[in-house]
Amino acid sequence: PDEQAHRQAVARHAGLTKPAGSLGRLEEIGVWVSARQGTCPPRPFDRPRVVVFAGDHGIATNGVSAYPSEVTAQMVDNILAGGAAVNALAANAGAGVRVVDMAVDGETNRTVAAYKIRRSSGSLDVEDALTEQQALDAVTAGRALADEEVDSGADLLIAGDMGIGNTTPAATLIAALTESEPVAVVGRGTGIDDSAWMRKTAAIRDALRRARKVVHDPVALLRTAAGADLAAMSGFLAQAAVRRTPVILDGVVVGAAAMVAEELVPGAARWWMAGHRSVEPGAALVLEHLDLRPVLDLEMRLGEGSGAVAALPVVNAAIRVLGEMATFAEAGIEGP
Amino acid sequence: PDEQAHRQAVARHAGLTKPAGSLGRLEEIGVWVSARQGTCPPRPFDRPRVVVFAGDHGIATNGVSAYPSEVTAQMVDNILAGGAAVNALAANAGAGVRVVDMAVDGETNRTVAAYKIRRSSGSLDVEDALTEQQALDAVTAGRALADEEVDSGADLLIAGDMGIGNTTPAATLIAALTESEPVAVVGRGTGIDDSAWMRKTAAIRDALRRARKVVHDPVALLRTAAGADLAAMSGFLAQAAVRRTPVILDGVVVGAAAMVAEELVPGAARWWMAGHRSVEPGAALVLEHLDLRPVLDLEMRLGEGSGAVAALPVVNAAIRVLGEMATFAEAGIEGP
Numbered sequence: 001p002d003e004q005a006h007r008q009a010v011a012r013h014a015g016l017t018k019p020a021g022s023l024g025r026l027e028e029i030g031v032w033v034s035a036r037q038g039t040c041p042p043r044p045f046d047r048p049r050v051v052v053f054a055g056d057h058g059i060a061t062n063g064v065s066a067y068p069s070e071v072t073a074q075m076v077d078n079i080l081a082g083g084a085a086v087n088a089l090a091a092n093a094g095a096g097v098r099v100v101d102m103a104v105d106g107e108t109n110r111t112v113a114a115y116k117i118r119r120s121s122g123s124l125d126v127e128d129a130l131t132e133q134q135a136l137d138a139v140t141a142g143r144a145l146a147d148e149e150v151d152s153g154a155d156l157l158i159a160g161d162m163g164i165g166n167t168t169p170a171a172t173l174i175a176a177l178t179e180s181e182p183v184a185v186v187g188r189g190t191g192i193d194d195s196a197w198m199r200k201t202a203a204i205r206d207a208l209r210r211a212r213k214v215v216h217d218p219v220a221l222l223r224t225a226a227g228a229d230l231a232a233m234s235g236f237l238a239q240a241a242v243r244r245t246p247v248i249l250d251g252v253v254v255g256a257a258a259m260v261a262e263e264l265v266p267g268a269a270r271w272w273m274a275g276h277r278s279v280e281p282g283a284a285l286v287l288e289h290l291d292l293r294p295v296l297d298l299e300m301r302l303g304e305g306s307g308a309v310a311a312l313p314v315v316n317a318a319i320r321v322l323g324e325m326a327t328f329a330e331a332g333i334e335g336p
Numbered sequence: 337p338d339e340q341a342h343r344q345a346v347a348r349h350a351g352l353t354k355p356a357g358s359l360g361r362l363e364e365i366g367v368w369v370s371a372r373q374g375t376c377p378p379r380p381f382d383r384p385r386v387v388v389f390a391g392d393h394g395i396a397t398n399g400v401s402a403y404p405s406e407v408t409a410q411m412v413d414n415i416l417a418g419g420a421a422v423n424a425l426a427a428n429a430g431a432g433v434r435v436v437d438m439a440v441d442g443e444t445n446r447t448v449a450a451y452k453i454r455r456s457s458g459s460l461d462v463e464d465a466l467t468e469q470q471a472l473d474a475v476t477a478g479r480a481l482a483d484e485e486v487d488s489g490a491d492l493l494i495a496g497d498m499g500i501g502n503t504t505p506a507a508t509l510i511a512a513l514t515e516s517e518p519v520a521v522v523g524r525g526t527g528i529d530d531s532a533w534m535r536k537t538a539a540i541r542d543a544l545r546r547a548r549k550v551v552h553d554p555v556a557l558l559r560t561a562a563g564a565d566l567a568a569m570s571g572f573l574a575q576a577a578v579r580r581t582p583v584i585l586d587g588v589v590v591g592a593a594a595m596v597a598e599e600l601v602p603g604a605a606r607w608w609m610a611g612h613r614s615v616e617p618g619a620a621l622v623l624e625h626l627d628l629r630p631v632l633d634l635e636m637r638l639g640e641g642s643g644a645v646a647a648l649p650v651v652n653a654a655i656r657v658l659g660e661m662a663t664f665a666e667a668g669i670e671g672p
Contacts, residue, residue, distance in 0.1 A: 017414050018421050019402060019526035024615065024635030026646065066355060067670070074669040078353050083662025085354050091660070092653040190355035279360065296650070297633060299360030310362065313649030314632070317428040324427070326419025333410040334403070 055229025142235025160305025391565025394459030478571025496641025
């Protein structure tokens with residue numbers, strides 16, 4: 001981030017026709033964007049992009065989700081057809097949506113599967129989710145996707161997740177990196193009952209035994225307890241920072257990938273803002289760990305990038321305020 | 337609100353391609369709009385309108401604000417010129433902005449002053465803010481403004497406030513109607529220092545002595561402790577409900593007017609949602625009293641309708657989700 005643009009934006013806000021600080025967090029968000037763009041006033045986003053990382057997880061066969069794994073591929077088609085929540089929210093926010101198959105347990109079309117690593121990631125309770133090479137390849141794919149988007153003009157990136165069972169590896173990563181117990185990170189995901197909750201908690205416990213041994217090696221951690229979708233998201237979020245492109249984070253799954261991305265590229269988190277506070281317990285730990293305050297708190301828990309893209313119009317509002325409001329001098333108004 | 341549309345919207349949400357309830361408050365907001373529009377799915381708002389009620393207050397000469405009263409008229413011009421926060425936020429949300437002079441202590445143009453009641457309302461610490469007739473006329477003007485807007489096609493209304501000193505009458509109304517002490521409702525307004533805070537608290541205390549005697553008579557309460565701007569806002573918000581037009585409420589000043597409007601037309605609050613939680617202490621009391629949960633919580637305290645219009649894109653997102661998402665059946669996806 002650009003310190004000079006940051007200072008200019010703070011100074012500009014102080015001169016706009018409103019009591020100092022009266023727009024609260026909208027002011028902070030505008031300043032944040034200014035510093036990431038390196039310019040004041042900030043520019044409205046020209047090409048915000050959501051990339052949804054789809055992948056299945058072997059653990060889903062343990063009954064940790066309210067849905068069967070088949071739904072992942074069906075939802076990929078639904079996103080392609082424009083019928084998913086992320087499509088409606090992105091249309092509302094003026095953002096484009098792309099979905100990529102990193103490890104769907106089924107066939108998707110060639111474009112969507114261009115970076116596919118494997119069919120379903122391993123069942124992390126009993127085996128590594130990925131091989132070492134697959135973990136590296138997935139991170140590289142995520143980086144390549146960020147590069148593709150930025151090279152195509154994207155000036156804001158959002159990662160989304162789609163995959164039955166994906167909150168189980170997410171919770172495991174969060175527990176490992178925050179040194180939390182399984183019960184502190186496990187959530188209801190798609191809306192599971194008590195017995196599924198117990199199976200999910202046990203799976204996280206078993207995966208954590210192995211994950212904790214490699215917690216200081218981010219690629220090994222992704223190999224052990226993530227999956228190709230989460231590993232690719234980590235690469236994507238890390239590379240967004242390398243490319244100096246701001247990111248709005250979504251909920252628990254993206255948050256887990258973000259925590260690993262911060263291990264891959266320390267300081268990357270400075271390029272990320274939190275779109276919302278998910279009701280998933282692990283999401284709160286991510287926000288605390290990365291020291292991020294969310295824009296929205298709407299009790300969402302969908303994934304797909306939905307909470308991030310729901311926040312985008314508020315971020316746009318913050319940009320417009322800083323760019324379009326008159327100063328006291330311009331309006332001929334007496335300051336305080 | 338339409339119970340059948342409400343039920344249809346709840347049922348529709350349950351069939352959309354996402355885990356039940358996973359969009360949290362976005363789902364509730366979409367259902368809320370459906371019930372107010374009497375149709376499911378809800379229609380995107382065609383003509384959302386912000387009406388900013390400008391007025392000065394005699395109490396401002398007591399030093400209860402960080403700004404002099406001259407700023408009110410200057411800010412009216414700023415809003416007309418498109419340079420205020422509400423203009424930038426409304427442009428971002430696709431809403432139109434109108435400003436009306438109810439009691440500005442200065443000249444404004446004929447259109448803006450069409451409903452003007454007087455120059456500045458009385459200093460509520462030592463005198464009634466309005467005469468009985470002025471209070472009635474202001475409420476009638478607010479009702480007429482709501483009618484004008486609805487008759488011109490407005491399908492969502494937002495009231496905004498602009499007036500140096502206006503959080504003092506707002507705090508007084510809130511204290512009277514919630515039986516609170518002055519210290520529980522007084523806030524920093526435009527950003528006052530401790531001595532101004534003490535003067536403001538004393539003014540609220542003095543005004544409350546008279547306001548409490550008429551707390552069961554809403555027009556007498558407006559006469560005693562409101563002002564032409566707040567009285568007109570009360571009429572506007574009450575009439576929006578009469579015209580079955582949904583409203584997004586802003587912060588402490590609009591909230592105070594809304595509490596009186598609910599006294600004028602009991603049940604009117606069912607047509608209002610809360611746009612945000614202002615940092616003004618009185619605003620929290622309004623939310624509790626009217627049993628409203630805010631959409632945003634961004635530490636804003638500007639007025640002008642800014643917090644309501646900042647929330648509008650999120651409300652629009654909720655409408656689009658309910659209107660545009662595919663159902664499980666349409667997408668050929670297995671439900672839970």
